[in-house]
Amino acid sequence: MHFKWNYEPPTPEEKQAANELGDKLAMSPILAQLLIRRGITTESAAKRFFRPQLADLINPFLMKDMDVAVDRLNDAMGRKERILVYGDYDVDGCTAVALVYKFLQQFYSNIDYYIPDRYDEGYGVSDKGIEYAKRTGVKLIIILDCGIKAIREIEYAKTLGIDFIICDHHVPDEEIPPAVAILNPKQPDDHFPFKHLCGCGVGFKFMQGWAKNNGIPFSRLIPLLDFCAVAIAADIVPVTEENRILAFHGLKQLNQNPNIGLKAIIDICGLNGRELSMSDIVFKIGPRINASGRMESGKESVDLLIEKDYNCALQKAKHIDEYNEQRKDIDKQMTEEANQIVAKIESQKHYSSIVLYDENWKKGVIGIVASRLTELYFRPTVVLTRDGEFGTGSARSVTGFDVYAAIKSCRDLLMNFGGHTYAAGLTLRWADIPLFIKRFQQYVEDHIAPEQTEATLHLDAQLDFKDITKKLYNDLKRFAPFGPGCSKPLFFTQAVYDYGTSKVVGREQEHIKLELVDSKSNDVVNGIAFGQSASARYIKSKRAFDIAYTIEANVFKHHRLQLQIEDIRPEEDRHDKGFPMTKE
Template identity: 45%
Template sequence: MMEKRWIFKPLPPKEIIEQLSKSIHVPESLAILLTQRGVHSFEEARNFFRPTLDQLHDPFLMKDMDKAVERLVQAIYTHEKIVVYGDYDVDGTTSVALFYGFLRTFYNNLLFYIPDRYKEGYGVSQTGIDWAYEQGASLMITLDCGIKSAQLVEYATEKGIDFIICDHHRPDLHLPQAYAVLDPKRSDCQYPYKELSGCGVGFKLLQGFCMQNSIPLDKLYPFMDLLAVSIASDIVPITGENRVMAYYGLQLLNSNPRPGLQALIQIAGFEKKLTISNVVFGLGPRINAAGRIAHAHAAVHLLLSHSKIEAEEYAREINLNNRDRQGFDTHITKEALSMIEADGLSKENKTTVLFKNDWHKGVIGIVASRCIEKYHRPTIILTESHSKASGSARSVPGFDVYNAIEECSELLEQFGGHMYAAGLTLKIENVAAFRQKFEQVVASKITEDQLIPPVEIDLALNLNQINYKFYNVIKQMEPFGPENMQPVFVSEKVYARDNARVLKDMHLKISVYQEDSPVFEAIGFGMAAFYEKVSIGKPFRLCYQVVENNFRDNKSLQLLIKDIKFYEVE
């Protein structure tokens, strides 16, 4: 197994821990977990454990919000045709379903457009603008895209179409000359929370629109199930405003989801309460599969479905797309890993850049992530599209792959994205030169530590500190996700009983204890390699999360193993 790097989060000052522990009546171990998440007082703890919708920021704090709301009001008042334009991934399709779905409840001169991943590519397309022009539209609202579409916005303006851009990607130095540009990452935007999803930015525009027009926000809040799916699937931080919106959106998903999401939940086989993780691994990939394998408008139709029958029909279609996606994913990952294995030199590299002209464009981002699971380093997977090399980049924790790609921009036709994920297009004849340049750039910047998979640890714990009272407080820290991850603990001098076993040739099942503790069942998925060493009766260091196991309605606390380290023999 690949060795992991344990990173212990710094402990807050003792007096802060003691003060919080006393004021909210929890053990110091739990007070530490809370202070690590920015909770230092009774008031902050109440806001953290009991999020309320009045914690959402005033949308008019966002640069250009007043202009965007004014233009939307004008378009509705004068009955202009509006096109709601979104990207083909989960964030884009949920954005369109939320924005179009809400406006449609009282305004009907409205269309939506999702570009074809293969014919048009990512973001705003000329084809989409031409289509909007043919439909007689005079306002386009882009969601989860548009921030890098300066030339196309100019093209649309010449055709008499105004743009309101709602995006959350990093802008270029010069913004598009749109009617309004909503993006918290604008350097001149003072909005207090910078990490909204694309759907989140669209939601803020609708929130501003409602406030300006005395529309009760209770009419907008039922769309927050879509917002929760976007926040989870786009892997944005579950902090601040995102955490409040995800909290309420998940409540909706678990109590009264719209027919399309209900159909997806059923087809994914979820019977228990949905978490961020269930959305990321169960709902998100299915919604994404529509645009990867066929056309993403099927995902929007699913999310806008009013009837159970219609929703189930779209959900079946999308589920079949997802099975096809899984087949491509498995096959291409196998080929990609074989290419790395075959190239002896590439094992020493700090990057992976692979190109094969017949790989399916819809799954190469997933394949890049799979390669990182095996070889922990920045990875770009490219395939041929429209006689160019087109691809997806993924990074490792702490390394900004977007900046590294930007340093190779002279070899690229276009690129865009985030710190950890980006898309790029280049001439096929430039692939070899790009591979070389990208390797040089990354090798000069990346640290050796960043090339070892990290496990971030919240706290060292004795096993006898774990009980249901402790677990129930941790559970209230949900929703878990980036920057509010489920806590990870380490216990020292742990022993395994002699009943250790390997399940399905892959997974490790053991009973663990310390000298003064109860015995806990523990499971490590994909950790069969540790079996022999834990079975010899010697103590080891155990890294784990505390979870609840529910087997035939018999509930018990279980440890989910993240890693094991063995003491060096003296």
């Protein structure tokens, strides 16, 4: 992978402001500069950023229909109606169902939960789910992380005497379902000031509103915040404002006293005894919660998340871990097949997007394959498989490009679609796929900027090795939790050299374990460059090179500081493949 490096040196005014802010915070001006670039320019704003307060959460009643939703839930409880908590089969949906169900169950017993089967029912509200509700006497369905497009299904439910409260965060269409209440900050006439909640976050706001209305202390909701942190990380929503507060305190809960089901997953992952981060959720916890919905039934994940007995939870977590291993095998095979197709297409013409389809691909894994292809080729990607006479697919996007809008532009070909800027799902007739490909690719070609399809590293600051201290790392940790809108700072150092002890490691000799020096100190700095063994020969030639990296603590080496190197660039390439040498 050859990255373009993008770095904007601080102006003299920014440097002065960073020095002043750094003095007030007893922090390196390098990190104070990062705060300023994030719009945090005062001491008080920095303190709010570093110590997000639950008291600063937005009043839930600012969300459109919140009062109606709370009144309908109160009426259901007052009339002892059966309530069904219904959600999507992904991490966001399962954690949302677990959060709402666990909270309400403390106060009301006539309640059930439901996750549709990905293969039998498909995404969102299904007729089968409504029929289950009718058969079990349900009068109110609280639907989470889906429902905003379910016009026909909710109309059908109304004829059966079943009301809906929708808690969704996907982009609404012009027509909305006839639900009693719709909680979705993305509605055009919703004035809730934060638009980027995940589905679990919307469910949390509903419970916050209901608790407030019924005089239930907010403290009763705090034990459920770990579900919010898991959903925010796994659904890749911006970790800013309201989400930052929920993620910060949710991670605290996850580390100190997680729900029993999450504790079992943590133990199965081998993460116990260490401080968990958003990355641990994205790469370890989230995929396991997702795995049951991808391979069998997402209901098994909710069963685990609401479990009260640790030994039972551990058995369920082991079962879900087996699903995850199966998922990895299928994912690897499908990704290899997809790469072969892309290579064949690339030999004929370079497109601004990728659309692939195969009738034998597993429905539950196509979203992962789309994500992998997007990361690999830096282009909006759609991957489809066959479901009877229909094709069903998942889309993923690159930074700054709205893949939902691209899919919406083909809506006359689609049976169903939904999602948001960076991820979407769609269903269309199998016979219409060639026309969809043509239309989708033309839309992308017309709307995407050339730089959006380049592999680019956006660098935050230049460091010398003498700057990399334990204090810098500890201050850097205060910027967490990391995610979209609050990415982990990416640093670079120019003109570094192999100390003489760097070596290729890994089962297939694909990584480089580095020991490096620069020209401004005698400090030897350790680093790891995953998948970059192609640079090993140059490194051993004793010539200078530049590195881009994040700063980590090696949990296997007594938390010694280590650079996780994202890119290695020969010094002579500096002017050709990025910014020139910066002048102090």
